[in-house]
Amino acid sequence: MNFAQIILPLNLKGTFTYKIPSDFKDKIEVGMRVLVSFRGKKIYTGIVFQFHDEEPEGFLPKDIISLLDDAAIMPQSQLQFWQWLSEYYLCNLGEIYRFSFPASLKLESETYLKLKPYVSVAFENLDVHEMHLIHALEVRQLINVTEIEAFIPKKEIVKTIKSLIDLQYIEIDEKIAETYKAKEVAYLRLKNPAEIRASLPEILLSLKRSPRQQELLLSILEHETEFAGIPLKKSQFLDQGNFGTAPLKTLISKNWVEEYFMQKDRIELYDGETESREQLTPEQQTATKEIETAFGQNQNVLLHGVTSSGKTHVYLEIIEQTVSAGRTVLFLLPEISLTKQIVQRLEKKYGRQLGFYHQKLSDFERVEVWRKVRNGEIKVLVGTRNALFLPYSDLGLIVVDEEHDSAYKPREVSPFFNARDAALMLANFYGGRAILGSATPSVESYFLALKNKIAHVKLRHRFGNVNLPVVQIINFKEAQDSKKSVGNFSLGVIDEIKKQIDRHKQTMILHNRRGYSNVIECESCGYVNYCSNCDVVMTFHKFSNEMKCHYCGQKAAKPKACPRCNSANLNLRGVGVEQIHEEISRLLPDAEVDRMDVDSMRKKFAYEKLYEKIEEGETDVLVGTQMISKGLDFENIELVAIPKADSLLYVQDFRAEERAYQLITQVSGRAGRVSGEGKVMIQTYNPEHPVFKLIAEHDSTEVYTHLLAERQKFHYPPFVKLIMIEIKHRREDKADRCSQFLGSVLRKYLPEECILGPEKSPIAKLNLLYQYQIWLKLPRKNYAEYKSLVMKSLDEVEDIPAYKSVKKLIFVDF
DNA sequence: AGCACGCCGACT
DNA sequence: GTCGGCGTGCTC
Numbered sequence: 001m002n003f004a005q006i007i008l009p010l011n012l013k014g015t016f017t018y019k020i021p022s023d024f025k026d027k028i029e030v031g032m033r034v035l036v037s038f039r040g041k042k043i044y045t046g047i048v049f050q051f052h053d054e055e056p057e058g059f060l061p062k063d064i065i066s067l068l069d070d071a072a073i074m075p076q077s078q079l080q081f082w083q084w085l086s087e088y089y090l091c092n093l094g095e096i097y098r099f100s101f102p103a104s105l106k107l108e109s110e111t112y113l114k115l116k117p118y119v120s121v122a123f124e125n126l127d128v129h130e131m132h133l134i135h136a137l138e139v140r141q142l143i144n145v146t147e148i149e150a151f152i153p154k155k156e157i158v159k160t161i162k163s164l165i166d167l168q169y170i171e172i173d174e175k176i177a178e179t180y181k182a183k184e185v186a187y188l189r190l191k192n193p194a195e196i197r198a199s200l201p202e203i204l205l206s207l208k209r210s211p212r213q214q215e216l217l218l219s220i221l222e223h224e225t226e227f228a229g230i231p232l233k234k235s236q237f238l239d240q241g242n243f244g245t246a247p248l249k250t251l252i253s254k255n256w257v258e259e260y261f262m263q264k265d266r267i268e269l270y271d272g273e274t275e276s277r278e279q280l281t282p283e284q285q286t287a288t289k290e291i292e293t294a295f296g297q298n299q300n301v302l303l304h305g306v307t308s309s310g311k312t313h314v315y316l317e318i319i320e321q322t323v324s325a326g327r328t329v330l331f332l333l334p335e336i337s338l339t340k341q342i343v344q345r346l347e348k349k350y351g352r353q354l355g356f357y358h359q360k361l362s363d364f365e366r367v368e369v370w371r372k373v374r375n376g377e378i379k380v381l382v383g384t385r386n387a388l389f390l391p392y393s394d395l396g397l398i399v400v401d402e403e404h405d406s407a408y409k410p411r412e413v414s415p416f417f418n419a420r421d422a423a424l425m426l427a428n429f430y431g432g433r434a435i436l437g438s439a440t441p442s443v444e445s446y447f448l449a450l451k452n453k454i455a456h457v458k459l460r461h462r463f464g465n466v467n468l469p470v471v472q473i474i475n476f477k478e479a480q481d482s483k484k485s486v487g488n489f490s491l492g493v494i495d496e497i498k499k500q501i502d503r504h505k506q507t508m509i510l511h512n513r514r515g516y517s518n519v520i521e522c523e524s525c526g527y528v529n530y531c532s533n534c535d536v537v538m539t540f541h542k543f544s545n546e547m548k549c550h551y552c553g554q555k556a557a558k559p560k561a562c563p564r565c566n567s568a569n570l571n572l573r574g575v576g577v578e579q580i581h582e583e584i585s586r587l588l589p590d591a592e593v594d595r596m597d598v599d600s601m602r603k604k605f606a607y608e609k610l611y612e613k614i615e616e617g618e619t620d621v622l623v624g625t626q627m628i629s630k631g632l633d634f635e636n637i638e639l640v641a642i643p644k645a646d647s648l649l650y651v652q653d654f655r656a657e658e659r660a661y662q663l664i665t666q667v668s669g670r671a672g673r674v675s676g677e678g679k680v681m682i683q684t685y686n687p688e689h690p691v692f693k694l695i696a697e698h699d700s701t702e703v704y705t706h707l708l709a710e711r712q713k714f715h716y717p718p719f720v721k722l723i724m725i726e727i728k729h730r731r732e733d734k735a736d737r738c739s740q741f742l743g744s745v746l747r748k749y750l751p752e753e754c755i756l757g758p759e760k761s762p763i764a765k766l767n768l769l770y771q772y773q774i775w776l777k778l779p780r781k782n783y784a785e786y787k788s789l790v791m792k793s794l795d796e797v798e799d800i801p802a803y804k805s806v807k808k809l810i811f812v813d814f
Numbered sequence: 815a816g817c818a819c820g821c822c823g824a825c826t
Numbered sequence: 827g828t829c830g831g832c833g834t835g836c837t838c
Contacts, residue, residue, distance in 0.1 A: 009815090802833095
């Protein structure tokens with residue numbers, strides 16, 4: 001055990017070899033954080049990955065400078081998970097490390113040093129640099145590594161620090177411990193409640209000349225009676241009762257009331273009534289039993305329940321079982337905005353044992369959750385995909401809610417992994433189980449269930465045996481031909497919306513295209529307005545009166561005349577959600593019509609405000625993009641209309657039909673949740689399209705049979721394994737040549753039928769980078785072999801210096 | 815990744 | 827004559 005392989009927070013292949021100094025040998029553990037120097041002067045926090053005794057060839061390993069933890073900060077199972085991720089998704093361990101660790105747990109040259117307390121320094125034994133550093137530390141308590149460069153030559157820095165640490169004169173300042181202090185919050189309570197209650201009349205009498213004090217005391221008493229056991233937050237209490245601090249101070253000095261402090265919990269404690277466990281319906285009970293059985297047979301579960309069937313109730317039941325068995329639960333959601341409802345319910349039950357983790361937390365908050373997970377304080381963790389990387393010690397259950405959601409595998413941030421599949425693996429490494437839940441499972445998950453790789457548990461009925469909405473397909477061609485249409489709507493849909501408004505019911509209209517119109521075209525010369533960064537037409541947004549590129553975010557003024565031929569005849573083509581909104585507002589002038597899309601929700605609290613407005617029933621019609629399909633569970637929505645349903649299918653993506661099915665079904669699920677009188681109207685030029693027909697029949701089995709047949713016919717997942725490689729460079733010829741070269745190398749090793757491309761990406765230029773794609777369809781059998789040939793090909797391209805600067809992004813299971 | 819090194823154009 | 831552009835190479 002002379003050497004350690006260390007993971008560094010850099011996007012570099014593999015791990016790095018360091019020597020373990022003899023005095024660390026009995027303390028160092030796999031999963032510990034260590035301080036090492038890399039590239040001479042830079043210092044990094046690394047993770048111990050492995051130990052070994054093989055003397056490396058070709059370089060002299062450096063020593064590990066110091067250990068940052070007393071015990072492993074990363075559990076073994078997590079490290080196994082990292083290793084799997086990096087092998088499966090062809091990404092570097094360093095990338096995973098960077099992505100998954102809060103910044104303050106992986107300090108680099110920003111790491112601070114300090115003198116050890118109560119040491120006497122034998123200056124006569126120090127060299128000049130060591131002396132400088134000690135003197136500097138005597139003047140200022142903390143110095144970071146970069147600052148030391150000012151007075152010690154770069155080459156000598158690490159040596160100096162290391163020698164002083166060895167001499168026990170200085171130590172690494174655990175900034176995390178220092179800067180991270182949970183905030184303390186003041187609470188109020190009666191000092192001696194029993195006594196006060198007993199002699200209340202006398203006390204009140206004694207306070208008769210101080211009405212504010214009287215009021216305050218009674219108020220606290222009332223709270224303690226009504227919400228026994230729930231802490232009373234001082235600031236909130238004073239604000240609500242409009243009390244000043246003066247009467248409170250007097251009460252405290254009179255020893256009636258006391259102020260006490262508790263660590264602030266980022267999740268506010270639920271202070272409403274605690275709800276008793278809801279009774280499961282017979283169907284939910286059966287589902288729970290089926291899940292237990294599957295778990296007993298070491299099987300994971302696909303919980304396939306129609307919208308409003310109460311999947312959450314089943315989750316809660318299994319979560320409770322897991323927690324009472326003493327194990328931890330991870331509840332994954334595709335995005336934070338959907339957490340509201342589930343958190344409210346879990347809060348009541350688990351209080352402080354509930355944690356919350358997502359991209360929008362500050363670093364401090366992340367570290368807090370990290371520690372609580374590590375030391376077992378948190379038993380139930382609700383989070384988005386990055387919550388997979390918390391240091392769980394005993395993960396018994398992972399729930400992946402809305403498992404079909406594409407937010408589980410964003411294309412924008414590396415490492416590119418699918419959180420749903422990763423969750424299955426993570427559960428596996430911990431010896432835990434996973435539930436994938438959805439009303440519209442992904443074709444891949446459905447296939448797993450079909451092949452009995454995971455158990456298929458179904459909930460076929462809506463909660464309370466409420467009927468599923470009636471789906472009506474409207475042949476829009478016919479409506480137009482028979483003059484029964486106005487603009488983008490058939491008269492039937494308009495009439496139905498009016499009918500709903502008369503009944504004081506609400507309507508949702510789905511149109512999944514942002515902006516007002518997606519092309520502005522010159523009538524005389526055919527000019528269209530392209531984004532200067534991307535090979536994409538700019539979309540006109542009437543509301544903000546500007547042109548926007550939906551890919552890079554660039555904005556431009558709307559041209560008044562054609563920039564090429566100066567003609568003023570500019571045509572608007574393509575219908576966006578703003579236009580649908582405008583149209584409905586015009587057709588129904590007395591109705592309250594609102595719009596919900598990323599553009600209108602950008603302002604702070606815009607979402608909350610609109611949410612409330614809908615909840616209060618002030619909104620009659622809500623027009624929106626796919627955003628309206630998530631998290632809007634209102635009782636009063638009875639009608640869902642999709643005026644241009646075909647646009648959902650005309651996307652060049654082999655998952656277009658699956659997505660269309662999921663989106664339509666999800667948004668339909670908003671209609672008639674309680675009444676059972678929901679109605680869905682789909683306008684299309686292809687009324688015979690199987691996806692629309694099967695949605696109308698509510699026959700999900702047939703939908704998946706259809707989707708799977710298509711996938712099999714055209715050789716797409718789950719029948720093959722798909723890897724997409726995207727090659728990007730700011731010079732088109734270079735990206736082109738590099739992709740051609742990679743293509744030829746791949747063809748050297750792989751059969752021709754496995755390789756498609758290289759071709760220009762559907763968006764040939766994005767953010768000033770030209771991009772080309774190569775699609776690999778690899779057989780499931782011997783996949784590992786094929787994949788290693790892909791890796792070999794990539795390595796060969798990597799060896800060409802001219803292509804080093806070309807970015808190569810690899811999407812596995814794209 | 816990120817940083818130093820090294821080779822060619824536009825400037826005081 | 828120099829400053830600085832980014833192509834290239836290397837890091838345990």
